[in-house]
Amino acid sequence: MFEPNEIINFIIGIISLLMFVLIFRRRSLPRLWLIYAGFFFVLSGRLFSLVEHVAYHDFFNMIEHLSYALAGMLFAAGCWEIVRNPYSGKQKSHE
Secondary structure, three states: OOOHHHHHHHHHHHHHHHHHHHHHHOOOOHHHHHHHHHHHHHHHHHHHHHHOOOOOHHHHHHHHHHHHHHHHHHHHHHHHHHHHOOOOOOOOOOO
């Protein structure tokens, strides 16, 4: 059976992803694609957490944790890209 906290986490994940996309879509920052992909893998991990209760528990549990690991790597790479090149996609001011 599904655990209520996992369902709530999945719903909150969908809402937060939609808010993130709506807020940052206006700024058209193409270098945020790694951050978007990280959010996608967090959300997919939460989905796999729900699916593991229905079928193939061990397989979906492994895929869930791989999704979280990949999300962490994507977030780190996205942050590194922003720190390494803070002005890409925008004009530098006062230069």
